[in-house]
Amino acid sequence: MVSRDATGADATGAENGSALEAGGVAVRVDPGAKTASLRYFDADGGFISRMAEVLGGPIPSPLEAVLHRFADEPDVLMAWRSPTETLVIGGGDARRATIERHASGSTEGCFVDQTGGIVMLTVSGERTGDLLSRLGSNSVIPRPGQAHTARFAELAVTAVCVRPGEMHLLVERVYVRHLVAWIRETLADFRGAV
């Protein structure tokens, strides 16, 4: 259960990977998620074609997210962030090394490792929608297969929905404490069934 503290700032536990759970919502913080920014100038260009091959499938279209599953290594989640950026989350070390190698000599794009810098929170449970509508605008909460970058809890957050009832929030590490504290406060009110 979530307990309310006086300042709402004591969220270090969640920052370090523990989970919050209350009122029909579970929030898990994964500070070690492997994240990267794929930057490019032409989403239809050769660089992206080569990256898609290495990543195991096409990169997402605008406002979309795709999950590529592999039998013998971690899934790769890709989320559109802007016309020149796609976030790449997960994937095995070998695959990521291949991506970096392919990208390193290119003039058409680059691969910027963001591991540790962009942290992923996974929100699940029947009241996920209720929680997100209290963090940001209801109109930017993504549906399955979508990725929206918008303001949540006063922060720039990329919200990604791969499957119903589960949402990934990607936020800069420096702000994880603030986001977790906001969620903690909200969940404490869920517990009170207000």
Add this chain to the structure above:
Amino acid sequence: MSAYRLAAPRGARIDRARTVSFDFNGRRLQGFEGDTLASALLANGLGLVGRSFKLHRPRGIFSCGVEEPTGLVDIGAGALRTPNQRATLVELREGLRAESVNCWPSVGFDLGALNDRVSGLLPAGFYYKTFKWPDWHLFEPTIRRMAGLGRASGQPDPDRYEEVSATADVVVVGGGVAGLGAAVAAAEHGADTLLLTGGANLGGALGWRDDPALPQLVAAAARAGVRVLTRTLAFGVYDHRLVCARENLPDDPARRASDGIMRERLWKIRARHIVSAAGAFERPVLFPNNDRPGVMLAGAADKYAHAFGVACGQRVVIAANSDSAYATAESLRIAGVRVVALIDRRPPSDIGAACDSTRVLCASGIAKVAGRTAVRGCTVVSADGSGRRPESIECDAILSAGGHAPAVHLHSQAGGKLTWFEAAAMFVPDGHAPGLVSVGACAGVFDRDIALNHASEVGHALAGGLPAPCASPRGAGRSLAATHLAGVSGKQFVDLQNDVALSDVGLAAQENYRSVEHLKRYTTTGMGTDQGKTSNVNALVLMGEFTGREPADVGTTKFRPPFAPITLGLFAGRRVGALYRPLKTLPAEGWHRARGALFEQFGNWYRPAAYPRGGESLDAAAQREALAVRTSVGLLDGSPLGKLEIFGPDAAQFLDLMYLGTMSTLSVGQARYGVLLNENGIVMDDGIVARLGEQHYWVNTTSAGVERTAAAFEEWLQCEYTTLAVVVTPVTSRWGNVTLAGPKSWELLAAAGFDASFAPASMPHMTLRNGHWGGDVPLRVLRASFSGELGYEVNLPVNQVEALLAALWARAAEFDAVPYGIEALEILRTEKGYLHIGTDTDGTTLPGDIGLGRAVERKGANFVGRRSLLRPAARDPGRMQLVALRPGDGCSLLPVGAQIAAAAPPTQSEGYVTSSYMSPSLGAPVALGMLTRGTQRLGERVRVHHLGSDLEAIVVEAPFIDPTGERLHG
């Protein structure tokens, strides 16, 4: 007023079986569940509720809803006290505490009422004409003490507020018959429909009436899937069909005992279509002393009788100029209230209604009200000059029925126009507002059946994406626009809350404040918590009469959100305390805490200011740390330093455009200081640019400036330099930074396992090397210094920062190493004369002001801000320039912010002190400042003034330490 509780079955809203106790002004009273505070006070015979704003005249309950101008109370006590609540909206609950506002020592005996005795000296705008001599400040404290109504708590609010966003195809504002009709029709035709109603129940302002359509509509709404939010008041319509509403949540004494509760919820609803069914307000009639407790809107008295079982008086008189008064009189009679007379200003020929059960005096008006704190009677005179003898009528309540004013607020907020409907003397919507359709009384449709049909058609049309039909005003009966009675003495109040009388409107007209907006500001009519819901139309009609204009020509003031008062807590939501603003956190916060760090906020970062040792002050710790950096080595967590990766074939060209300084000539591995300007040539940020590859750069910004730098880069790329192939990737969160400064920096790094390629001999100042530490930890090491000492900025993945700090700390004792915080860093950079953007610069600082004038001259290529710097004003030698300062006596610390001027203020300032510290290395204070023609005044003695102190300072050459820069190289 001798209000009293009527016998059952009157009182559809109350449960007589459930008694509720509450306190009013310390007096224990009882009401019933379902009562409002207003109805309970009336039922207890309490007519005197508060005092007016300016004259402190006695005031009672005037209405039955959100428009209440006078029945204001402070609710709760201590930290839970909420000021200026309308008693008409406060739901009675066990233990409720309410107090009258704006009175001392009591509402019955208020010393402020002396104002009323001298009211002739306090006409509209008196404060614009008086209190000038000898000095406004002499009067200001007293006036400020007297201003305002209720008192805020002054303590932190323990309750909580939240913000929820929602979307809907159709949002209906108002839960009356029209609102329900529109909602049901929209939902039945497939629209996701959300209905907001301010009350606890559906039915709207007339929901207490026994209307058989109502339960049917409520059931139909449930069947059709209409989402209903009760106790939710829509207070604003904003751009792109955003509706904001406040939901009042029920109090919970059980939870309150242990914790704050969720008190209110702010709904931000994005709608495809908005339907306003906000109803209408009754317009009062003007007559002398029409503000006495016991004078009330007729419709309100009717509702109190039927809904709450409260008769507003034993003998009731109705003052009217509207047909609606006749139906009200009959309804009151049915409820058991004795109406002794209906006094209609209009001649019989203008009256379109009748009431056989009540004595009607046509072409008559009230010339006098007897009683001061309660109505004791009234005197009726002829209003048509017929010379009929005045007649005294014994009564204890006077009901005012001057027609209606549709609640067009949301329509106007949405950008809708209004038109004057003469027959009923009211402003109604002129067509639809963009994205918003009005139905029911707020559209001027007072006929129930017509309103319901129209609302249903609107709901149907909106659900189907079809144009919604417009309404024509119907069913309001006839009303007289003019409301006051000429030729009678006594104050006839237009705005009861602000004590604006008929004479004040006349004075505004006489002094040519003819515009309705000027009228409002000059007289204060329509201001305050009610925003003139019962006074605006009367005021503008009067202004029209005084200036020979029709009401339509006078117009209305601009309707702005919020429609009703909103607590500040609601707007703050969760943004209080630790959530007030997002603070950034260091990756190795725990390590710093273990070293005794004292954390403070710097540029939205929560980071160590210093590491005081047992009993040491912050200043002493900073001095010790700064000295340690000069003599051995210091460790700084520089992770907040802004970091951007710039990539692309045009990256070099882009950075040349963005920075004062040429970055394209850097070879891979080289770094250069750069200053970022905006298009006006103003210094925005600075930092170091290093080249990682042919088309790949690493940009360090200031800690606080990374967002604005990244935003500026994106803006120029997206709006101006659109042909350049460049991407900007912020990586501040990804890369931590451990900075070592001091003559033993390299020795400590080497001891921690850094290989010789990073040694000063192989890595000169202002170079960057990629490498690894501990085998696989990637590094980007920059030789740079903000202290003037040998410096290394070691950038590495954030999750490795603590490990590196630990490794360095493990060998720290061998090199007398200390961790140092921001305070020591500020001392060190000031000793070297290095500027800090935002501290030594402001929103007017140009490169030439900080010693970079020659850099501007040298750079022949274009760059952002260049054109502005070519203006003569930018080259004015009389501008302020950054200089170094020493105290004249050699020992006094010059206060930061102190003004430099030849004489004590008030006088022309020549500059100010921007940075000032005691230098531990010199044993004397050092300072920087901006000074007019500063660089031409080296050696000059200037006067420094601060809060009455007067110091001497000497303009000297920077830096204070190591002028040749030898220490940078170790």
